[in-house]
Amino acid sequence: MSITVVGSLAFDAVKTPFGERERMLGGAATHFALAASFFDTVRVVGPVGDDFGPAELEVLGTRGTDVADVEHVSGGRTFFWRGEYGWDLNSRETLATELGVFEHFEPELSAASRECDVLFLANIQPQLQLHVLEQVSSPRFVALDSMNLWIDIARDDLLEVISRVDCLILNDAELRQLTGKPSLVGAARQVLGLGPSVVVAKQGEYGAALVTAEGFFALPAYPLEQVIDPTGAGDTFAGGFVGHIARQLEHATSDRVLRQAMAYGTALASYNVEEFGTERVHRLGFEEVQARVAELQHMTHFESDVAVASP
């Protein structure tokens, strides 16, 4: 089994009420890989510039992640993002985006990356996501992330990619924007009609919801006394979610496995936001992840005093 992720590798400059980092390793593929590497072999596909050195590659390679498909563009600079968060960390402002080597990125997968069992298309231009889909041979589970920008300017391409994947993972506001449906359930059901069998709505500090033909599941975020830096939380969630599915691939789309996957994604995201960038998940242990999965189960459990409806 193996997981291929295609997406950004980046340097982030981040300021939150609790501190700042002028230049830290980031990017969707980075955060995804650090989380998914707990579950399976991960292969990362994405471009970097001359400023991406051995230290960054070493972090990216945590827990055996394969970096052979990280494309070094000579003379180029790595994607750079600068942002600042508001006092409760629920709002953020992008202060600078420098595409660098990402501007002319055309993903080319090696033979090993093409033969993945599970594919995660992190948030990049939908045309490039389609280009990746044409290269992979026969993945058994494909999940997709996107963003408001592509819903605005590349809607048709995005709908085309969506029609070809098993799972769409979006922020709830983006799901509403995509479908024009004001209710999350309505929006998710519409997406289920477009092709995917699984829709995950990321809800930031409120957690995440899962909608399938079988029904609805929601899990709160793991409650933290202090969040230091939310950057990468969504991709870390995706790494835990997709990672757990990869290791349970024979039951990948059973409700049981999908719900557990939500818990692994939630647990991993909660560690991600405890420190800046990749700092916490880089040195995380799997037993710590499992402890929060168990805690989440306790935090969401209640004994009904009425007869339980059969599922």
Place this chain on the structure above:
Amino acid sequence: MSITVVGSLAFDAVKTPFGERERMLGGAATHFALAASFFDTVRVVGPVGDDFGPAELEVLGTRGTDVADVEHVSGGRTFFWRGEYGWDLNSRETLATELGVFEHFEPELSAASRECDVLFLANIQPQLQLHVLEQVSSPRFVALDSMNLWIDIARDDLLEVISRVDCLILNDAELRQLTGKPSLVGAARQVLGLGPSVVVAKQGEYGAALVTAEGFFALPAYPLEQVIDPTGAGDTFAGGFVGHIARQLEHATSDRVLRQAMAYGTALASYNVEEFGTERVHRLGFEEVQARVAELQHMTHFESDVAVASP
């Protein structure tokens, strides 16, 4: 056992993307009473004007609610609110507020209302809430709601009321505003240090969270394909939450009962928003409430694949 609620009785003019009502029965005490009346005898304390007639009193008296302490102010007009909701119903604008008889309201409880076992202080001026607390003899559970206005202009009085109640029910943004803590957990823990043993954070479409010394519990909102009118959802939630506690009073602050109470509040609130104002909850049956409690249990359940931490 009986529950006394002190708060507003009102007429609301509401416009949502799905329709409008020019003048419908509303008010915090109304919505609370309609929900709590499933669980126990409710006594409503609040002022109304000449425009509040037998039809309104009949709805308020649903399921045996006692309206003897509804104070008719001769020559006065009932509290009136006009508001309009945005397309996804998450934002609303207040277009008019006419205090009417509420302007000079001083709650005076009858002997029966004073002897309540459970008291809900709906959102009114903290000075008046204190005035009510001085009248009740020995309630076994007191819950309190408030709002951003009182945090701004009557902070000391509000802190004084908070110190005397068992349970604070607030929107999560208001909990942050009250405590100056950016994280919900941090804010709730600070409130636990002020006197209450139970803090409920209402999170709108995302549900609600419960924080006690024993720990954290969160429940998503019941997912609806279409929300028609969110007015009164918070007070309906409070009615279900406090109502269930009232009928389990011997175990009122056990985690088991509090978590079940969260489910009853959530189920009742979900019915409230399906139609305008009191329309849906007025004709609701208890078996419908129980069905959603059971569904909520199913929607939040996952089987951990790791050993479960003891609570």
